Amino acid sequence: MGRWEPDGEGRLRMAAMELFAEIGYEQTTVAAIAERAGLTSRTFFRYFADKREVLFSGQDEFERLFLAGIEEAGDSDPMAIVAAALEGATAFFPDERRAWSRARQRVIDADPGLQERELLKLSGLATAMTDGLRRRGVDPTAAALAAESGVAVFRVGFATWIAEGEERSLAEVLRAVLTQLRSLVIAPQV
Amino acid sequence: MGRWEPDGEGRLRMAAMELFAEIGYEQTTVAAIAERAGLTSRTFFRYFADKREVLFSGQDEFERLFLAGIEEAGDSDPMAIVAAALEGATAFFPDERRAWSRARQRVIDADPGLQERELLKLSGLATAMTDGLRRRGVDPTAAALAAESGVAVFRVGFATWIAEGEERSLAEVLRAVLTQLRSLVIAPQV
Numbered sequence: 284m285g286r287w288e289p290d291g292e293g294r295l296r297m298a299a300m301e302l303f304a305e306i307g308y309e310q311t312t313v314a315a316i317a318e319r320a321g322l323t324s325r326t327f328f329r330y331f332a333d334k335r336e337v338l339f340s341g342q343d344e345f346e347r348l349f350l351a352g353i354e355e356a357g358d359s360d361p362m363a364i365v366a367a368a369l370e371g372a373t374a375f376f377p378d379e380r381r382a383w384s385r386a387r388q389r390v391i392d393a394d395p396g397l398q399e400r401e402l403l404k405l406s407g408l409a410t411a412m413t414d415g416l417r418r419r420g421v422d423p424t425a426a427a428l429a430a431e432s433g434v435a436v437f438r439v440g441f442a443t444w445i446a447e448g449e450e451r452s453l454a455e456v457l458r459a460v461l462t463q464l465r466s467l468v469i470a471p472q473v
Numbered sequence: 474m475g476r477w478e479p480d481g482e483g484r485l486r487m488a489a490m491e492l493f494a495e496i497g498y499e500q501t502t503v504a505a506i507a508e509r510a511g512l513t514s515r516t517f518f519r520y521f522a523d524k525r526e527v528l529f530s531g532q533d534e535f536e537r538l539f540l541a542g543i544e545e546a547g548d549s550d551p552m553a554i555v556a557a558a559l560e561g562a563t564a565f566f567p568d569e570r571r572a573w574s575r576a577r578q579r580v581i582d583a584d585p586g587l588q589e590r591e592l593l594k595l596s597g598l599a600t601a602m603t604d605g606l607r608r609r610g611v612d613p614t615a616a617a618l619a620a621e622s623g624v625a626v627f628r629v630g631f632a633t634w635i636a637e638g639e640e641r642s643l644a645e646v647l648r649a650v651l652t653q654l655r656s657l658v659i660a661p662q663v
Contacts (some may be wrong), residue, residue, distance in 0.1 A: 285651060319475065360660045361657055361660075362657050362660055375529065379497050396632060399589070403589060403592065406592050424629060425653060425657060427625075427628075427629045428625060428626070428650065428657055432585060432625060432657070432658065434624060435622060437619075439617045439618050442617075446530060458620065460614065464618050467551055467552050468552055468621070468622065468658045469658070470550045470551075470553065
């Protein structure tokens with residue numbers, strides 16, 4: 284999902300998403316995607332291993348961005364590192380991508396297999412973040428907690444960002460969610 | 474995993490776990506489990522749908538306990554409700570169960586399919602907790618955040634509880650992890 288010019292990859296993404304929405308993910312074939320994009324199946328396979336990868340290939344790039352953020356954050360406090368990584372990763376989701384992300388989510392919500400895949404990807408991200416924090420000297424429990432909290436903030440924030448009518452940028456939403464987590468967690472406990 | 478007397482179910486659990494440890498989860502058959510327990514395969518299927526359920530059947534009971542805790546918590550603050558539910562759910566993991574839980578985790582860690590299943594169960598728990606909190610009037614974002622944080626605390630705490638050498642009860646560990654989450658999240662952010 285790196286580029287948004289009407290290049291081959293971009294056209295294939297758009298064609299796939301249209302078809303997923305029109306006739307459903309299961310029913311959509313690679314041949315139909317290629318035809319809709321005015322390209323050949325052979326060209327499709329230059330960009331994607333299969334139709335599922337149209338939905339997931341960008342996530343690797345996103346994960347790399349996220350993990351780079353953990354490595355490069357100037358702070359040493361675990362949650363500050365996570366907050367910086369979240370902030371950095373929002374570069375991957377400019378407002379122009381919101382419509383795509385919203386359509387993608389609709390496809391995923393309709394297919395239990397895709398939901399599992401998404402879940403496993405996010406869980407893998409939490410594990411990779413935990414490792415990244417540990418490499419920065421954070422103790423194992425704090426690293427796991429900060430990573431899991433960061434993924435929770437991302438997940439909740441992302442769902443808010445793609446909700447109908449939401450107009451704030453992902454960065455603004457994530458900051459608000461992080462603030463909400465903070466006030467939730469420090470509320471007086473019984 | 475309700476009872477620990479040497480009844481049929483308990484004997485089958487123990488026999489299964491021994492075999493999973495000795496020859497591996499994949500290689501273990503229902504017939505071998507039944508034989509080791511001195512019972513028939515037919516008896517096995519009175520208790521479990523398949524060998525995987527030996528590892529997972531108790532989770533439904535645990536999830537019910539957790540969700541009942543959310544419904545019945547006296548407080549109305551979301552994280553206090555989650556903390557009460559966590560506390561209540563520890564009744565399901567007395568110290569006598571620690572050795573079993575540790576052995577179970579070893580089996581799961583060795584098998585990607587079981588890891589996925591575990592992950593999906595925990596994700597389902599977070600969703601059910603979110604719904605439970607919403608039914609108690611918590612707003613959607615706070616409900617999702619509190620539920621995801623609660624599951625993160627449980628996951629990290631449970632891993633700590635079954636670590637070699639750990640002697641605190643699960644309730645003590647979860648309280649400590651919750652305190653650690655609190656201090657992580659309120660640390661001064663850059």
